[in-house]
Amino acid sequence: MWKEQRKTGDHFTGIGLTLLIISCAVFLFEITLTRLFAIAHFYHFAFLIISLALLGNGASGSFLAIFPNLIRNETVQNAFLLLCACCGLSILGSYLLFNHLPFDAYAVAIDPRQFLVFLLHFLALSMPFFFTGMMVNGFMRTFPEKSSQTYAVNLGGSALGCLLAPLLLPAFGGEGVVCLCAALTALPGLVLFLSSIFQPASLRFTRNVPVIIGLLGCAVILLMSIPEAWSRGRVSHGNPFFDLYLSPYKALAYALQYPGARIEDTRWNAFSRVDVVRSKGIRSLPGLSYIYPGLVTAEAGLFVDGDDLSPILAVDSNANYAEYLPQSLAYRLRPTASVIVLGPRGGLDLLAARAGGASVITAVEPNPLLVSEAHRIYSLPNIIESVESPRAFLRRGNEQFDIIILSLASSFHPVTSGAYSLGEDFRYTVESIRDALMRLKPDGLLVFSRWLQVPPSEFLRAFILSVEALEDSGMDPAQQIVAMRGYNLGTLIIKRSPFTAQELKEVRTFAESRAFDLVMLPGLQPEESNRFNILPEDDYYFTFTGYLNAANRTTWLRAYPYDVSPPTDNRPFFSHFFKWSQIRQVLASYGKTWQPFGGAGYLVIVFLLLAVILFSVLLILLPVLLRKRAESQPAALGADKAMRRRAMAYFLLLGFAFMAVELPLIQKFILYLGQPAFSFSAVLFALLLSSGLGSHLSKHISGRWLIMLGLTVALSPLWLNKCIESTMGWTFPFRLVLALFCLSPLGLLMGIAFPKGIAAVQSIDPNLVPWLWAVNGVSSVVASVLSAMLALSFGFHAVLAAGGCGYLLAYGLFQRLSMSIKGSA
DSSP: OHHHHHHHTGGGGTHHHHHHHHHHHHHHHHHHHHHHHHHHSOGGGHHHHHHHHHHHHHHHHHHHHHSTTSSOGGGHHHHHHHHHHHHHHHHHHHHHHHHHSOOOGGGTTTOTHHHHHHHHHHHHHHHHHHHHHHHHHHHHHHOGGGHHHHHHHHHHHHHHHHHHHHHHHHHHHHHHHHHHHHHHHHHHHHHHHHHHTTSOGGGSOTTOHHHHHHHHHHHHHHHHHSEEEEETTEEEESOGGGSOOOOTTSHHHHHTTSTTOEEEEEEEOSSOEEEEEEOTTOOOOTTOOTTOOSOOOOSEEEEETTEEEEEEOOTTSOOGGGGGSTTHHHHHHSTTOEEEEEOOTTTHHHHHHHHTTOSEEEEEOSOHHHHHHTHHHHTSTTEEEEOSOHHHHHHSOOOOEEEEEEOOOSOOOOGGGOTTTTOOOTTSSHHHHHHHHHTEEEEEEEEEEEEOOSSOOHHHHHHHHHHHHHHHTTOOHHHHEEEEEOSSEEEEEEESSOOOHHHHHHHHHHHHHTTOEEEEOTTOOGGGSSSSSOOSSOHHHHHHHHHHTOSOHHHHHHHSSSOOOOOBTTBOOTTOOOOGGGHHHHHHHTTTOOOGGGGOHHHHHHHHHHHHHHHHHHHHHHHHHHHHHOTTOOSTTSSOHHHHHHHHHHHHHHHHHHHHHHHHHHHHHHHHHSSHHHHHHHHHHHHHHHHHHHHHHGGGSOTTHHHHHHHHHHTHHHHHHHHHHHHTTSOHHHHHHHHHHHHHHHHHHHHHHHHHHHHHHHTTOTTHHHHHHHHHHHHHHHHHHHHHHHHHHHOHHHHHHHHHHHHHHHHHHHHHHHHHHHHHO
16 A cells, blocks of 8 residues: 555655644744744854754764665654654753753853753754654655655745744744644654554554654643633743743843742743833833932833843833933933934833923834833823834835934843854944934934943944944034943934034033033043043043044054944944954953853854864764775765765755855845844745745756856845845835745745755665765754854855855756766766
């Protein structure tokens, strides 16, 4: 019966459907892991999740290359049933390990055991992808004539997982979706088991009773752990054993240590988890002058992904505190102003604008959960609510405003920690400031603040990118920027035209009355600065004026101890201050500081790169070495050495090129779609689904398409930038559709390369396929880490160009491989 199914192709209704569901579940788990990492640790380590997924896939190829007889035609159903059970249990097991044996990033430098914990997490979380890779490899080995369709089913299921993630997260929360993923992997295994009852006795699963117990165990655990109620995104879990463990260094964990503090509400949407904490200890008013005589206590605090506290202040309380905030200077200069507040979160800047006499206030907040939780503020009479990406809002319409406030959305994070080096932030780029300036009236003001650190870093970088944005717009920063600092916050006020003498007088009066130190002001003298929040040396005044008056700013930036060059949309890493010249200082303090990654976030990528290179070499060479030593197969992996080297180089290049395209596109589309989670899901959905279609059509397409693909990718910064810039002002649904439309042709071409190579290799030696799968997988692992490093140093465009060159080189190798195959035939 099974042989008949193989001949007629009916296996796609059984095993093929199983592979589709498993691929969907495991990729859904991968996307959910990025959200769980964001909450438990840092969101921008998405590339790490991609790396461990690729590592698991690559390891499966090496495993089957070493043990080629594990999955045979007559045992494929039994093997798939076993793999379904292993996949479901590994999803639950790896999540529980990650949750109950947490990795402490802050203790890495003083507790070497944390490296072992990190390694254990990395290996455990890669196991579901290992078992999925085994299924795909086993399917290709059993049905070599269907390899392109198999690859297409795998990619299609993965794309379906991308589509489901933003739909399921709001309803079930991250923990609930993990349990759903485990259930999805158990479901096809149970169906296969039940269907086998009606097959001949030789094909029944009577020997797999432990497997069935495992599958049923997944279902039982699912019933115990699934959220028992969900409505409007509120999630309450029936089993706290599955609740996500939060790093003790997250702001939410700190807040809950205050006596009487409690979580009042928790909500999920597709891109965030929002917690509302009720506590008398929430007194966060960034920038408040130290001479303010009162005490301000918030009603509650908002935490997004467990971090970045934003207070919710009482609407009917006395708002005298607003006069002691640095942004209140803007309302003195522009009474009864029309105001935009970009990203007001809990609403502090909205209340400050009302207290300052603003006539109309437009609140542009991209997260609807924050608007809902602080609805008492957002629904005040003169506040217009707009749930939208700030960059998209600035590009839409031509209305101009008196004041634009770019709210401070992040908590204080020491530069020396390096914890946020990898985080993209498109609010603080030259292009973003330029967009804001264009929405100001001729005498309008742009106001934003950053935390103070010594030596100057993020406040200095904010000033530098403001200078560059003004000069790019043909303006004079020396006459159009006012900078002042308080105890721990620095504030920039940028005017679209030069400040008048009367305005400068008002600035001086305000700064003195509120004990703010002037840092930059037209005509400012050194003795006018460093008067209230006194520093041993006035580093801010001298660095600001030093950069502004430098004869060669490139030389000045190169000599500065931190990287404070202005971020751009091509390289939007505002919190990345690392320079290689800091290595000596980092090594000197290693083991003596309680900081994540020992004081340099960039070095964690270097460590990961070395680790994955080691894993990759082992996974590629181990099958060759073991099979060379096997007496029964002296010619390791078959085929002649030259042909095998060409095939290996081809699949190495494919793995590198695919990730060098995928990762920068994910990061680049964060700007266009407004949220990392939206970009992650949309880009992967488009590329995987269209790649699956390309794989299905690969038999009918010539290999010359690789030239077109390489050129399209290499030139993508030109056409993609033009497309993004001209349509940034569109509403989100239209931007999403356009993003999918732009990415799909690229994915279609990218999907043809792998099955083309597999078909070529299968014609000479099918035993090479699992090994080459491993080669491609581990190459992708290295490329995912290397792409992150290249993007930090050189920007997204450089990584895309490298991906395009990779595909062009792959074309040359494919031609030589095809010629070798024809010659040997």
